[in-house]
Amino acid sequence: MNPPVVRCISECFVKPHSVSEESKHPYYLTPWDLAMISLEYVQKGLLFAKPRDKDQEDLMKNILERLKQSLSLALVHFYPLAGRLVTKREKNQNPPCYYVFVDCNNSPGAKLVHAAAVDMTVSDVLSPTYVPLVVRSFFDLDGAINHDGHGNNPLLSIQVTELVDGVFIGCSMNHAIVDGTSFGHFFNALSEIFQGDDNINVRKISRLPMLKRWFPDNHGPLISLPFTHQDEFITKSEAQAQAQAPQLLERIFHFSEESIAKLKARANWESNTTKISSFQSLSAFLWRSITKARRFRSDRITNCKLAIDNRSRLEPTLSKDFFGNLYQTVKAVATAGELLEHNLGWAAWKLHQAEVNHTDKSVHEFVNDWFHSHFVYQLGQLFNSSSVMIGNSPRFNNYGNEFGLGKALTLRSGSGNKLDGKVTLYQGRESEGSMDLEVCLPAHSMHDLESDEEFMSFVSSSIEA
Numbered sequence: 001m002n003p004p005v006v007r008c009i010s011e012c013f014v015k016p017h018s019v020s021e022e023s024k025h026p027y028y029l030t031p032w033d034l035a036m037i038s039l040e041y042v043q044k045g046l047l048f049a050k051p052r053d054k055d056q057e058d059l060m061k062n063i064l065e066r067l068k069q070s071l072s073l074a075l076v077h078f079y080p081l082a083g084r085l086v087t088k089r090e091k092n093q094n095p096p097c098y099y100v101f102v103d104c105n106n107s108p109g110a111k112l113v114h115a116a117a118v119d120m121t122v123s124d125v126l127s128p129t130y131v132p133l134v135v136r137s138f139f140d141l142d143g144a145i146n147h148d149g150h151g152n153n154p155l156l157s158i159q160v161t162e163l164v165d166g167v168f169i170g171c172s173m174n175h176a177i178v179d180g181t182s183f184g185h186f187f188n189a190l191s192e193i194f195q196g197d198d199n200i201n202v203r204k205i206s207r208l209p210m211l212k213r214w215f216p217d218n219h220g221p222l223i224s225l226p227f228t229h230q231d232e233f234i235t236k237s238e239a240q241a242q243a244q245a246p247q248l249l250e251r252i253f254h255f256s257e258e259s260i261a262k263l264k265a266r267a268n269w270e271s272n273t274t275k276i277s278s279f280q281s282l283s284a285f286l287w288r289s290i291t292k293a294r295r296f297r298s299d300r301i302t303n304c305k306l307a308i309d310n311r312s313r314l315e316p317t318l319s320k321d322f323f324g325n326l327y328q329t330v331k332a333v334a335t336a337g338e339l340l341e342h343n344l345g346w347a348a349w350k351l352h353q354a355e356v357n358h359t360d361k362s363v364h365e366f367v368n369d370w371f372h373s374h375f376v377y378q379l380g381q382l383f384n385s386s387s388v389m390i391g392n393s394p395r396f397n398n399y400g401n402e403f404g405l406g407k408a409l410t411l412r413s414g415s416g417n418k419l420d421g422k423v424t425l426y427q428g429r430e431s432e433g434s435m436d437l438e439v440c441l442p443a444h445s446m447h448d449l450e451s452d453e454e455f456m457s458f459v460s461s462s463i464e465a
Contacts, residue, residue, distance in 0.1 A: 004120040006137035006161060008113060013154070014068055015109035016075035016082050023079040026086075027102035028213055028221040029176065031370045032310075032325035036176045037100060037147050038234045038376050042183050043139040043414025045159075045170030046398065047125055048405035060162055063404055064114055067169075070194040071158065075110060078186050078209055078323070080177055081156040082109045085149040089228065097224040100147075102155070102177070111157035113140050122166040126410060130446075131250040131438075137161075139170040139414035146176035147234050156186075169403060172414065179325040181309060184396040185209060191401040209323035214314075216367045225374050233376040248420065249446040250438065252410075255282065256460040257433030263344070263458065270345025276352050279306075279394075279425075282435065284348035286423055287388045289455040290441070291336050293448035298337030300386060304351060305331040307391040308358055315360040328366055329382075329389070330354040383419040392424045394435045399427060413438060420445075434460075 016023070050059065075082045083104035090097040117134065125135065136142050140157035149155045155174040160167065173183050189205040196204075213221055227233055260278050267281040268274055287304035296302065310326045311318040318326065332350035339347060383389060398411050411426050418440050428434025441449065449455060 004124065004132075004134045005118045006115050006134065007118065008115050011111060011113045012068070013108035013110065014071045014075065014082075014112050015107075016079050017072040018076055020076070020079070022211070023104045025104075026222075027080040027083060027104055027211075029101055029223065030213055030215060030220070030324060031223065031367055032179075032327070033176045034100065034223060034225065035370060035375065035377050036325055038145055038378055039175050039382075040143070040145050040379070040416035041141050041172045041414075042175050042178060042180070043142075043170065043172045043416045044183065044187075044398075045138060045168055045412060045414075046401060046408035047122065047410050047412060048167045048169070048403070048408050049122055050163075050165050050167060051405070060114075060160075060167075063167065064112075064160060066194060067158070067160065067403065068112055070190055071110060071112060073193050074186065074190045074205075077189065077205060079104050080211070080323070081173065081186065083107050083155060084151065084153075085147070085155070085174075085176075087150065087230075091228050095226040096228045098227040099222055099224055100176075101222065108152075109154070111140060111154040113157065113159040115159055115161045117161055117163050117168075119164065121164045122409065125163075125166075125168075125412070129251060131252065131412060135412050136415045138168045138412070139172050141172040142415055144172075145234065146174050147230060149174045149176070166409070167403075167405060168412075170412075170414065172416075175325070175417070177324065179309075179327045180307070180392050180396065181311070181320065181326070182209070182323045184398070185321060185323070187401055188397055191403060194403050207321050210319045210321045211323050213324070214318060214322065214326070216364065216371075219371065225376075235378055235380075247443055248418070248440055249443050250418070250440050251446065251450075253437045253439060254428065254460045255435045255437060255458060256428070257431050259458045259460060260433060260435060267345045267348035270343045271349045272345075273349070276345070276348045278433075280348050280351045280355065281344070282425075282437075283388075283390050284344055284351055285455075285458070286390065286437070286439075287332075287351075288339055288344065288347055289449060289452055290388050290421060290423075290439075290445070291339055293441070293445045293452060294336075294385075295448065296336035296386070298335060298340075300336045301333065302336050302339060302386045303331045303333045303388070304347075305329040305387060305389045306351060306355060307389075308355060309393075310363050313358060313360055313363055328358070328363070330358045379417065379419065383421060385420050388421045388423060389419075390423045390425065392426060394425050394427045394432075396427060399429055411436070 083102040424438040
């Protein structure tokens with residue numbers, strides 16, 4: 001049987017509905033933004049069922065027209081996403097200077113794509129045990145890295161893919177411009193405008209992005225990288241190629257509110273504390289379960305990395321509406337033997353300590369280190385086959401995003417930034433306390449994880465279908 005084919009029907013570029021004086025100036029990148037320049041775009045989207053009582057042609061026409069209009073209005077507030085990266089070099093200086101920033105003026109805008117998945121149904125997405133590879137085709141800019149956001153490559157692209165009985169709205173956003181919090185903020189704002197009043201002049205959003213840049217004292221706004229050419233800090237490495245390989249399986253595991261509560265209670269009881277969170281408990285459970293499935297030797301060093309938002313850790317704190325990248329990772333380290341010989345509470349407490357010890361001082365130490373070395377993350381350095389990397393957040397209001405199609409059936413992501421051991425947490429569909437976990441592992445490790453009776457005893461049947 002031939003695999004499903006996704007074909008492009010049309011595409012266009014969308015500019016902000018109006019231009020502010022602020023948007024006429026360059027939008028400068030912070031150390032956190034620049035460090036992301038060699039990684040891949042953030043790609044997340046929602047699958048909706050088509051209403052059966054509506055004319056399908058008119059339905060798609062109305063969705064696309066209204067989405068185009070809503071995007072134009074959203075970009076008034078999130079104008080950097082309509083821009084393009086610009087590079088300026090000063091090679092004769094010692095050290096050389098390489099500047100990357102966003103030009104918000106000289107750009108055709110964000111991209112909107114209409115596509116169709118030939119003969120593909122909602123069930124073809126939801127029913128398979130593993131996420132079908134064709135889902136990656138529901139996103140534009142597949143395989144693009146953030147530095148590619150120059151010239152004709154947009155910083156934001158939204159692809160609307162029509163299925164036989166459904167619609168997938170996939171958003172690809174440049175990770176040097178946004179982190180997960182800002183990605184979610186934009187998607188929520190776009191949906192809010194889409195659902196708003198038909199009067200184009202009164203559609204506002206409840207949470208405006210804070211576009212003022214954050215730079216440490218005596219730095220910025222234009223930061224120089226000590227390079228002469230992009231090849232010195234950009235590598236499309238073997239690690240990135242691995243993410244595209246079919247042998248890396250991707251599966252969604254559903255954890256109910258009750259299962260997560262049991263893990264939290266167990267972790268706290270075993271550590272004789274009440275301080276361990278649901279997130280830390282579940283992360284520790286995943287770290288131990290995946291390490292067991294990998295069948296490491298007892299002396300193999302392993303670690304669990306957590307993506308941590310710095311907005312609330314800075315002093316003074318920054319608004320949750322701060323737009324840009326403000327994430328770091330913290331980690332706990334142990335040998336495989338230590339991790340599996342000790343209980344869940346032991347592992348969860350290590351993650352708890354890693355998180356609570358990440359303070360304003362830690363954030364400033366990171367920034368000082370960055371200005372000393374100007375490092376740019378490489379995917380292969382962030383991930384290795386001994387790591388479990390846990391990203392995203394179940395706090396993001398994914399299922400509040402509606403585009404005239406009711407509540408989404410499920411959430412899926414593209415191929416960006418995926419490697420062995422990547423775990424992405426999403427809000428569960430049926431309740432705020434439940435979570436969906438997107439786990440990426442090689443086939444042999446995935447099958448061992450699925451054979452782990454303890455792990456699977458906490459996994460619930462997803463209600464998404």
